[in-house]
Amino acid sequence: MTTDTDWCRDLPVVVTGGMGFIGSNLALRLEALGAQVTLIDKMLSQYGANPHNIADPIRVNRKGPPLQVIEADIGATAEIENAVAGAKVIFNIAGQTSHMDSMKDPLEDMRLNQESNLRFLDLIRRVNPTARVVFSSTRQFYGPPRYLPVDEAHPINPPDINGVHKYAAESYHMLYARIYGMRTTALRLTNVFGPRMRIRDAKQTFLGIWVRHAIEGTRFEVWGGDQMRDFSYVEDLVDALLATANSEESVGQVYNIGGCPAVSLLELAELLVRIAGTGSFERKVFPEERKKIDIGDYYCDDSPFRAATGWQPHIDLEEGLRRTIAYYRTNAEHYL
Template sequence: MLDGYSNKQVLITGGLGFIGSSLARKLVALGAKVTLVDSLIPQYGGNPFNINDILDQVLVNVCDVRDPFAIAYLLRDKDYLFNLAGQTSHLDSMADPQTDLDINAQAQLSLLEACRKVNTDLKIVFASTRQIYGKPDYLPVDEKHPIRPVDVNGINKLAGEWYHLLYNNVYGIRACALRLTNTYGPGMRVKDARQTFLGIWVRLLIEGKPIKVFGDGMQLRDFNYIDDCVDALLLAGASDDSNGKVYNLGSNEVISLKELAGLMVSLESGGAFELIPFPPERKAIDIGDYYSDFSLISRELGWQPRIGLRDGLTRTLAYYRAHHRQYWDETS
């Protein structure tokens, strides 16, 4: 099914970020003609080193998704849009809600309006988040679970998701959304916790510092290695069965954060972890236990996660041991 990407024009917003660059690498291998858009605003995760191995096989346009004229120009001849650009930090969304609104909601509406005006034939896959569910009523969480975001980021990501579904339903612009859960792997932001807590855990381990686990560490989570996330994005883009739908991603492996820290320590000699009290600003938006029911995307698109947690973490730690200078300033 993925053979259909060969010689197709593909635009990836957030293309120099973690997921966008990994997706670009796979699309290049499939024979697609890939254009990457990224603002390279420092706090949002874009890193040119992420595409170092495919730099001469993609086009890169440095611009902001909030620039409607640039985006409209870039959309004109595209067959696929993987819309991954976004502000991902939950704490930043609470400290600066207006910027989060501008990027995760307003810019999404502007982008879809550009599609309506210049290219109604492309297929869009939007990267949404499990954060929109809030604190679960039941586990595992399926797509019918009530939606109750606990922070500004969740509300704005939900708006962005629903704009895509609306334009699918009203204007026939084929679009779907994947609700991602804790994606990790080579290329993720590790200099701080803006993208995922797992990133800063990797950095601390490699620096020989203890991982800091909030609370009692018994919170349950599921994780997807980047290759599995990319496979889901590509399957969703290639199938018209996904049009107008949302899908959870997830894993059959569910683990407490304390167990996860122990696993990571076992993979990095000299590592350690410690339990620390929840910072008040994080406790206020913590969702407790969360793991997904991803049976809908398995049933309809045939997606299954393939990379186990131990294997994925081993690959991730090896990558950052080799390339850490490209991802954080060791003097900071």
């Protein structure tokens, strides 16, 4: 994407969840564009926080000031107040996405994914109500699609506890725009993949554990296989986050974000193994426990977002997987 990014230079920016997968990719880009970046991260490694995410060689060539890191929950208002007060743009990316964990400990999921967001938004309202706020929401709470592609008017039907809490957190962002005039936007993400995602297990994305098996030359399981899904390569998503922050039209709005056209999980597995040249997979019947919270086919219509911001993805699924495999070939030790 050839967006003009001069507006990022010297811009004070906060990225929550900045040590995690999406947050770190965004933070590194912002740093490269000369922004003054402060990361707020609770450092929960099980949900993807990883110091290596912001420590790899790409940073040797950085132009701007160093990244600042505040190790804190986004609900810990006293610890983060100064950073929040001074930001022009706040990317609120923090959260855990493990559906199974949310079912095992629903109260903890509520604290992490909902209550902290409420505290955080209320802090912004008090100390920096004109900041631009971009929230990473999820397509997950649409539940099993009633039609395809899914647009933003699709009914809400959270299939698990995580979905209930993510929807509540998104609702806060929209309410605070409507009632307090805050400048928030929510992006409903689909399957995001790429360098710096958690690959130790499937807690962040099933594609993580697939990549691990591919580079380790072992066999992974494809549950079902016919399910259609769309994917966003993380660099394209970073483009989308930046385009959002720079768009007045998107204030107070919710958008789907897709990217690569949908493929079946079977096609994805075949592509991954072919690109890696190592690893293999076997198809398995969907386990009963997961079936209850699975959503079947999903792909979205993201044309409203493209129309509002001019964004379009540039990395197709094959190229994205190639870059992902290449990253983990040389960085695997930090992610296992």
